[in-house]
Amino acid sequence: MLNIKKNRFYYILLSIFVILCDQLTKYIIKINHTSLIKNDLLFLSIDYVKNYGAAFNILSGSRIFLSTISMTITLLLIYFILYKKNLTKLDLFSYSFILAGTLGNGIDRITKGYVIDFINLNFIDFPVFNIADISINIGFIFIIYGLIKNKR
Numbered sequence: 001m002l003n004i005k006k007n008r009f010y011y012i013l014l015s016i017f018v019i020l021c022d023q024l025t026k027y028i029i030k031i032n033h034t035s036l037i038k039n040d041l042l043f044l045s046i047d048y049v050k051n052y053g054a055a056f057n058i059l060s061g062s063r064i065f066l067s068t069i070s071m072t073i074t075l076l077l078i079y080f081i082l083y084k085k086n087l088t089k090l091d092l093f094s095y096s097f098i099l100a101g102t103l104g105n106g107i108d109r110i111t112k113g114y115v116i117d118f119i120n121l122n123f124i125d126f127p128v129f130n131i132a133d134i135s136i137n138i139g140f141i142f143i144i145y146g147l148i149k150n151k152r
Contacts, residue, residue: 011081011096018100022131023107026116033118044121049128050114070106074099090146097139104132 029036033048077099081092108115117128 008082008092011092012078012099014093014096015081015100015103018097018131018135019104019107022100022104022135025131026108026118029118030116040122043123044119047118047120047128049117051117051128052114067106067110070102070109073102074106077102088146090142090149094139094142094146097135097142099139101132101134101136101139104135105130 029046029048033046036046037048039046077095080087081095081099087095105115115130115132117130117133119130119134120126120128
């Protein structure tokens with residue numbers, strides 16, 4: 001049992017690495033946004049958006065509710081990663097990426113009252129997003145892949 005927890009701790013470390021990347025990029029954008037904003041980088045540009053809601057700015061102004069949801073999901077995911085039996089590696093990767101994104105945006109929401117979004121795609125009209133959002137989407141893509149793979 002101890003070996004299982006030790007092996008699963010590596011998935012928590014993956015989450016921590018993604019959170020650090022997310023927080024570092026948000027910090028860099030926050031302190032340099034005047035010089036970086038609207039710089040085109042091939043398919044994307046750097047923007048600086050304070051998002052007071054969740055995805056697509058829904059529930060804007062619901063800081064306490066969104067922070068509570070974020071912390072609840074964080075605790076559940078940590079529990080699943082460390083203690084839930086019969087999880088595949090794909091499940092663990094999925095949960096790790098969702099955990100990283102949830103906690104990355106949760107840290108912003110709790111400490112600042114908003115989430116910093118800065119990646120703006122030039123080739124499509126899409127909301128501005130950040131590394132934590134990408135991480136959550138990677139996690140959900142892994143979950144969908146696992147569901148499709150298991151139905152075959």
